[in-house]
Amino acid sequence: MHHETFKAFMPYPPVAVAHAPTGPLSGLSFAVKDVIDVAGYPTSCGTPLKLAASGIKPSTAPVVQQLLDAGARFAGKTHTDEFAFSILGRNCHFGTPINPAAPGRIPGGSSSGSAVAVAARLVDFALGTDTGGSLRAPASYCGIFGIRPTFGRVDNSLCEPLAGSFDTVGWFARDAKMLARVGAVLLGPDTTSLPGAARFLIARSCFAVAKPETAAELEGVLRRVELRLGMLDDTTDAAPNIDDLYWAFRHMQSREAWEAHHTFIEEVEPPLAPALAERFAFGKDVTDSLVAEARALRVRFRQHLTALLGEGTVLVLPTMPAPPPFLNEADAAIEDFRNRTVRLLCLASLAGFPQVTIPVIESDSGPLGLSLLGPAGSDRSLIQLASRVAEAARERIA
Template sequence: MLVDDPFRCFVPYPEAPVKSAATGPLAGLTLAVKDLFDVKGYPTGAGSPIVLAQSGIKAKTAPIVKTLLEAGARFVGKTHTDELAFSLNGKNAHFGAPINPAAPERITGGSSSGSAAAVAGRLADIALGSDTGGSVRAPSSYCGLFGIRPSHGRLSLKRVWPLAQSFDTPGWFARDGEVFARVGDVLLGKDKVTLPETPRLLMADELFAQAVPEAETLLRNVVQRIVPQLGEPLSITVARDLDGLYWASRRIQGREAWLNDGPMIERFGVPLGPGVTDRFAYAKAITDADFAKSESVRKRFRTRLAKLLGSDGVLLLPTVPDIAPLASADESELDDFRNRALRLLCLGGLSGFPQVSVPVARREGAPLGLSLIGPKGSDASLIALAVRLERAARIRIA
């Protein structure tokens, strides 16, 4: 276990022994685990004092954590999460905010805040997070990491605190592509859809336009740098109504989040932090008609994206609109940025397709990620492509 935690990544639980294999494909790597995943000998707090008070010490470890331990990864601690995992900012009103090692004056992003900070700060080689609305992808971009939201349902969420089950996925962070891919080899197994060596790269102007102009220019330059190795992207239209997709995503997630956490919130009068209070109030008010309409929007979008990608297409897009907001930003500024980011992040969630965020650029000294979305079930080959893209993006155009 770690004694020093300069980035405030880890929940200060009393140390308990966690066994891992002495050998295996992840031997020699340290592992941090978001405090939504059960680890034997520890409570699971989900970023909430009420959940923590009710948790008790867990007698079993979540299967996905166990798989990593059996592959040789060494557990170094449980990491902070936003309250009930219902935020993108990495600020928890009860337990504070981790520091972003890649840009200390800026937020880490959430809700997998501690996991991202632990890897970026070299306190862990790999870290488990979860992604419902962007909770691995946004922190990956903000902290300069590889991060993945796998195909929905591909990896087990048994013994993991839920937020919205039809969106929830486990995911992981790594600083470099080789380690990132090693974790994928352990967790994913064989792809159902294998991307070709040279997939069809796709770009949509309406998605790049969601980025601030400076970030859009940077990311378009990255795309140009990868052309000699990966080919010229084809211009397409992915979403004619991003606002409609955004609201559908919010309503479905909100309804499911209220069904999971609403009874506890109302029974105990749980004091929620800023932002989280408003999101649960909104979630409680979602009507059956709004939910049904949103499900129809999701179904149509999933069908459209599947047709666009086929079995060989990969969509390139900004992970988020810009570098991480300043930690000093007020709640209204953070909420505005979050809502803009969700117009990009909702595509992976609504489709259920795998998405990898790749660290490719920096602006004002802070990291910025480019994302790849592939066909459902193409996770392992999408990771391989992401590693190739990151290497190609390092090449500078004279």
């Protein structure tokens, strides 16, 4: 199938990007979300007037350069939601990438093109960014692995900001081994190492946020994992105040997004999708006192999670609340879906801890991911653990 079939890539004229002839990623190809600079290409940030103002970038983002230096070949820049400020993957200006795992349903965003490029086997792995779930959502919806690393662990300079205290560069792969190979290049050694016999703590309040039928399907996966890897624990709830966390995240993210882009929006007046215009307007109205309250809650939540996970515990939660909605889903249904989604995705964003999503269910209504959230700095051992969970999830119970 021709790669344009999936509309994963931005249609830029190809420019040669040099890579090392040998290295740990030699022979592999990768794509880059179009919010990350690559020399010789513009950076559109998913919006035509940003593209017009971009010009050809003179420098390549350090995270991309690390991959090139490790021998990986750059294959192109991929579609993103407008300003990378959505989890749906729909773009009214440049079109919506087609979800290879569930055509007719949204691919998830905002790293939509990168997820689709990996799921469609157009590249071996791809870079995306994750502020409030922009990597984890499309990974779950396209039936692939994705990691949001520990905040600040991967260099995100020369990446277009959305909300600076949350923005994180991560990547997609079709299997855990590839996720780990890329991690070996980008992450350096873990500062916290998870034991092979880690304690799995089920985040019950998160399962309660998922649609009941989704929660039930994932419970079946948990039973298979338990048979292989031992007891899963649900004695403590990791996020008892999930609604408070949701609002804290929304207030900070929206305000930071407005601060990052308001000059451009006010001066250029770009045509924004209505839902996006609403989100920016919401951010503009968030008061200093709301931001201060939200920041204080984030500090308390991070301390709570640090104590809860210690050095040997990971949180198990649904990546998304339901399978991917249809492309033409009504706005009211999308709003409910978005609210549930942000409640699940905001935990790792607020804590700044690593989260890996594992493809565990393929059904007629599209794929579902199960997530592991680990302590800060445990990214590489979290990937190893995710690999074992993925194997256990695939085993059928006799």
